[in-house]
Amino acid sequence: MARLVRLVDTSRRISGLPGVLISRSAGNWNKDWKPGPYPVNPEDRAAVARKYGLRPDEYKPIPDDGLGVGDYPDLPLVTAESRDPYYPWDHPEHRRDFMEPIHAEYDMYGLDRVNASQKLRFSVTQQFLAFMGVMTFFVGTYYLMESRKIHWPLLPKQYPGDGKVHYTFEKPE
Amino acid sequence: MIWKISMNEISMLGLFLGSLITGSLALLKIKSGVMDVVEWELFSLMGSSIVFTLVLDWISLLFMSFVFVISGSVLSYSGSYMAGDKTFNRFMYLVLAFVLSMSFMVLSPNLISILLGWDGLGLVSYALVIYYQNEKSANAGMLTILSNRVGDVAILLGIGLMSSLGSWNFLFYSYYMDESWMLLKIFLMISAMTKSAQIPFSAWLPAAMAAPTPVSALVHSSTLVTAGVYLMIRFSAALEGSMIQSFLLVISCLTMFMAGLGANFEYDLKKIIALSTLSQLGVMLSILSLGFSDLAFFHLLSHALFKALLFMCAGIIIHSVGGYQDIRFMGNLVKFMPLTVSYMTIANLALCGFPFMAGFYSKDMILEVAFMSWINFIALLLYVMATGLTVMYTFRLIFFSLTGEYNLGSLSNLSDEDFLMTNSMSILGLGAILGGSVLSWMLFPECYMICLSGVMKMMVLMVSILGGLMGYILNFMSVNYLLKSIYNYKSVVMMGSMWFMPLLSTLKLSEKSLNMGFQMEKVADKGWFEFYGGQGLYYLFSQVFFILNSLQLNSIKVFMKMSMVMIIIFMILSM
Amino acid sequence: MSHIVTRVTTHSRKVCSLYKRSLRNLEAWYDRRYMYRYRAVLLRARFDENKDVKDMRVAQQLLDEGEKELFSLIHYQPRQFAYSPGGVAHGREVVPPDWVLDYWHPMEKAAYPEYFARREQRKKEYIEWWEKTYGKPAEPAH
Numbered sequence: 001m002a003r004l005v006r007l008v009d010t011s012r013r014i015s016g017l018p019g020v021l022i023s024r025s026a027g028n029w030n031k032d033w034k035p036g037p038y039p040v041n042p043e044d045r046a047a048v049a050r051k052y053g054l055r056p057d058e059y060k061p062i063p064d065d066g067l068g069v070g071d072y073p074d075l076p077l078v079t080a081e082s083r084d085p086y087y088p089w090d091h092p093e094h095r096r097d098f099m100e101p102i103h104a105e106y107d108m109y110g111l112d113r114v115n116a117s118q119k120l121r122f123s124v125t126q127q128f129l130a131f132m133g134v135m136t137f138f139v140g141t142y143y144l145m146e147s148r149k150i151h152w153p154l155l156p157k158q159y160p161g162d163g164k165v166h167y168t169f170e171k172p173e
Numbered sequence: 174m175i176w177k178i179s180m181n182e183i184s185m186l187g188l189f190l191g192s193l194i195t196g197s198l199a200l201l202k203i204k205s206g207v208m209d210v211v212e213w214e215l216f217s218l219m220g221s222s223i224v225f226t227l228v229l230d231w232i233s234l235l236f237m238s239f240v241f242v243i244s245g246s247v248l249s250y251s252g253s254y255m256a257g258d259k260t261f262n263r264f265m266y267l268v269l270a271f272v273l274s275m276s277f278m279v280l281s282p283n284l285i286s287i288l289l290g291w292d293g294l295g296l297v298s299y300a301l302v303i304y305y306q307n308e309k310s311a312n313a314g315m316l317t318i319l320s321n322r323v324g325d326v327a328i329l330l331g332i333g334l335m336s337s338l339g340s341w342n343f344l345f346y347s348y349y350m351d352e353s354w355m356l357l358k359i360f361l362m363i364s365a366m367t368k369s370a371q372i373p374f375s376a377w378l379p380a381a382m383a384a385p386t387p388v389s390a391l392v393h394s395s396t397l398v399t400a401g402v403y404l405m406i407r408f409s410a411a412l413e414g415s416m417i418q419s420f421l422l423v424i425s426c427l428t429m430f431m432a433g434l435g436a437n438f439e440y441d442l443k444k445i446i447a448l449s450t451l452s453q454l455g456v457m458l459s460i461l462s463l464g465f466s467d468l469a470f471f472h473l474l475s476h477a478l479f480k481a482l483l484f485m486c487a488g489i490i491i492h493s494v495g496g497y498q499d500i501r502f503m504g505n506l507v508k509f510m511p512l513t514v515s516y517m518t519i520a521n522l523a524l525c526g527f528p529f530m531a532g533f534y535s536k537d538m539i540l541e542v543a544f545m546s547w548i549n550f551i552a553l554l555l556y557v558m559a560t561g562l563t564v565m566y567t568f569r570l571i572f573f574s575l576t577g578e579y580n581l582g583s584l585s586n587l588s589d590e591d592f593l594m595t596n597s598m599s600i601l602g603l604g605a606i607l608g609g610s611v612l613s614w615m616l617f618p619e620c621y622m623i624c625l626s627g628v629m630k631m632m633v634l635m636v637s638i639l640g641g642l643m644g645y646i647l648n649f650m651s652v653n654y655l656l657k658s659i660y661n662y663k664s665v666v667m668m669g670s671m672w673f674m675p676l677l678s679t680l681k682l683s684e685k686s687l688n689m690g691f692q693m694e695k696v697a698d699k700g701w702f703e704f705y706g707g708q709g710l711y712y713l714f715s716q717v718f719f720i721l722n723s724l725q726l727n728s729i730k731v732f733m734k735m736s737m738v739m740i741i742i743f744m745i746l747s748m
Numbered sequence: 749m750s751h752i753v754t755r756v757t758t759h760s761r762k763v764c765s766l767y768k769r770s771l772r773n774l775e776a777w778y779d780r781r782y783m784y785r786y787r788a789v790l791l792r793a794r795f796d797e798n799k800d801v802k803d804m805r806v807a808q809q810l811l812d813e814g815e816k817e818l819f820s821l822i823h824y825q826p827r828q829f830a831y832s833p834g835g836v837a838h839g840r841e842v843v844p845p846d847w848v849l850d851y852w853h854p855m856e857k858a859a860y861p862e863y864f865a866r867r868e869q870r871k872k873e874y875i876e877w878w879e880k881t882y883g884k885p886a887e888p889a890h
Contacts, residue, residue, distance in 0.1 A: 085833035105691060111308040112315075114683045121666070121822055124681050127673035134672055135372070135427070142423040142551040149547045154624045259841070307839035383836075440825045441836070496830035496837040501779040578780060656777055659821060666824045 035070030049073075052101045062104060072104050079109035079117045180265045181252035185597075188245035188272070192238045199234035203615065210282070221339040228282040228344060232470060236279050236403065239474055240396050242604075243481045244272045246597045250485055251387035253593035254492065264304060268391065271297040275396055282344035282407060284332050291328060291364075294397050295321040301388045302381050313383040316679055320377040324367030324401070331360040347411035358417050361408055366421075369401030369454045371428045376675040378451050379435075382443040386488030389443060394450045394484050395477035402457045402473055409466035419549075421462035426555035429455030431672055433562030437569060437644075438658075438669030442487050442498045445570055448671075449524060450480055452559060459556070460539045463546055471616055472535035478604035479523035479531050485598050486517035490574065492594075493587050500573040504580035510589035514575050516602050521571065523605045525564045525637060534609035536560075540633045541623045560633060561640030568644030759807060766814050767795055776823035 039045045048071045049059035062074045080095040090098040109116050208230035215223045255261050274293025281287045303314035334357045335341050370378040381393050412418050432451035439445045453476050461469040491498055507514045523530040526537050589595055658665040778784040801807045828835040857864045
């Protein structure tokens with residue numbers, strides 16, 4: 001592996017071209033982005049709040065469950081799609097401002113993802129029940145009637161002999 | 174060079190030529206009744222032979238001919254429609270790739286080689302839906318491809334099941350599939366349902382209208398969405414007398430009804446037509462599940478003609494009213510663009526089954542055959558209502574956009590003097606008028622014997638007339654100072670948004686899976702995998718290497734300890 | 749709208765916003781112009797009824813009720829202008845921003861030497877102009 005990397009590196013240096021990229025990290029990473037330790041005493045909290053550009057009374061860290069969120073603030077989720085499209089955002093493609101503190105999972109709720117924070121006229125449960133109700137009604141009735149299919153007779157019934165009564169349905173003597 | 178400049182004309186000519194060739198070959202095949210199968214055996218493995226098969230019978234050749242003629246018209250049409258676009262060549266190549274994968278789909282009777290075309294259709298349709306690069310298209314494209322992916326996976330599972338047969342040629346094997354092949358039938362039904370957007374999967378078809386209009390005319394009305402019906406037609410021998418038939422019947426009838434209702438409350442011009450496509454797909458699949466696959470094929474062909482025409486008219490209208498698709502922004506177009514409006518009316522009448530237009534021969538026959546057969550009452554009821562609803566939404570469309578008051582923002586370039594667009598519609602216009610009768614003479618040399626009582630015979634006509642009257646009068650009345658739909662808000666919203674299906678299959682599903690992925694990442698990636706994987710291995714290795722390190726110190730104490738342990742072990746073992 | 753309040757929205761502006769959104773909603777329901785105008789006049793009359801309410805508590809309550817009523821009658825497919833956000837044709841053509849050129853590879857840039865030389869010159873001039881006009885930017889506290 002190391003030889004391969006060295007080879008690619010040399011080829012890049014010799015040719016002056018970008019060379020073959022065999023591996024790269026998916027994104028840039030910066031140590032400034034790493035959240036600090038979970039703040040315990042009020043002074044820490046105030047300092048952290050200033051770091052995230054929040055007022056000390058607004059700042060509320062995500063509860064520390066040992067999974068490394070650190071001092072990141074617990075902010076309400078306002079997804080990109082439910083933000084005002086007419087506001088002059090600094091990053092209009094993400095609908096966020098520069099240095100704006102955002103929800104920890106904001107990248108999960110971009111414009112091309114779900115709008116999780118929208119106010120629905122009918123809740124998802126209501127919609128699901130309405131859809132399932134209609135479907136159950138139709139499909140259920142259909143399968144109830146499956147044994148009694150209908151068919152229109154195309155001709156009057158024909159019996160041998162014209163006008164002769166074959167079965168009188170009287171009690172046999 | 175000349176290819177780059179006039180790509181659309183050259184490909185149009187080529188496609189028309191291809192259409193002529195395949196069409197005349199299809200005529201020969203109908204006459205002779207011969208089916209040609211071309212097979213290349215690629216390799217054979219463990220008794221199962223992997224072959225690449227092309228089937229050339231009248232069904233595939235006729236379908237190919239229709240695909241070619243529609244795509245030729247659409248390509249010529251998009252020469253003007255997409256003229257202002259920067260990446261016109263990309264569009265052209267995508268459409269040609271679509272035609273190619275469609276031909277693979279149509280010509281292969283083999284489950285593996287059909288997957289090639291089937292996946293190609295999904296991929297190209299995704300690329301065409303996201304052709305415009307806004308978020309709306311991206312989301313619609315995602316919905317399209319993920320819904321179609323369900324069907325692709327079903328076909329893959331079907332391939333796995335069929336491998337026990339040693340061959341994947343369902344054209345032959347479908348005659349010998351009894352009840353023990355139920356699972357395969359279910360898989361193929363699911364794949365047909367996703368491609369043809371039947372009920373649990375129908376959200377993608379209206380969403381796919383984010384594609385450019387020529388794409389909608391070719392892909393989402395006449396060819397791609399009928400791929401599912403085509404697969405079922407090929408597979409129809411296996412469906413005969415199985416449980417699938419009754420299930421497919423109720424699902425397709427419900428789709429037909431739901432789409433008809435939805436189109437009556439929809440405001441987007443293209444989505445109305447998409448919902449009407451959905452309704453007609455329901456008609457095709459329902460008559461197929463009643464056991465008349467030739468009628469389904471007949472309706473597939475005639476529907477392709479007038480639905481492509483309808484979309485092309487909609488494209489001209491959208492172009493000339495300045496990008497708007499909302500029918501509330503239109504009105505009284507008949508004064509400004511008479512030619513387009515007359516084409517649109519022809520297509521609409523054909524869709525409604527106006528006597529002696531294209532739709533009349535197929536749709537009327539389908540309904541009469543359905544009335545004649547032993548049928549479930551619910552299915553019959555849905556048939557009748559959906560027929561009425563078809564005429565109803567057509568008249569609503571006519572009321573809103575073609576007649577009525579002028580409702581537009583500006584008077585700019587409202588005309589149909591774009592001859593490239595109007596000329597390319599002429600073939601399809603002819604097809605919408607004559608297609609049905611010609612096809613019915615061609616496909617059915619012996620007539621279907623329809624034997625119905627007078628009331629039932631007139632039923633279709635009566636329901637259509639009633640639906641048309643209701644559509645026009647209700648709109649006339651409901652467009653009122655006191656809007657009725659506000660008073661029935663809940664039901665109107667439910668019907669207008671396709672029984673909440675789009676929202677349920679987008680928001681609900683993706684939100685759930687996103688949250689699930691987030692939890693998995695938290696618990697697995699950052700949790701247990703980290704604990705036992707990264708950190709755990711680090712701990713383990715550091716312990717092991719600590720011991721190994723101490724060995725390398727050459728300390729006499731360590732060696733003595735080790736030899737002591739060895740001696741003890743030997744003593745225990747030797748006892 | 750983000751959760752952080754950066755602008756003060758006055759009560760009258762909220763009422764105006766509600767009025768405008770209600771008008772748009774009416775326009776979506778009543779699609780013929782004259783019917784819409786009739787309804788719009790009625791709506792205006794309803795807003796005008798309470799225009800002289802001076803008690804802010806009552807006014808706030810009225811506003812909340814108005815919002816609630818609008819939400820209960822919101823149209824399922826609102827009329828959107830085609831090229832505005834939410835419209836069908838919004839954002840169809842993406843214009844790549846100018847700074848993309850700065851991230852070209854030097855090899856790619858070398859294909860257009862004159863253009864990029866002038867571009868660098870212009871950038872320098874712009875920075876000079878900026879510093880002359882507004883002064884040097886303050887170093888942000890890190």
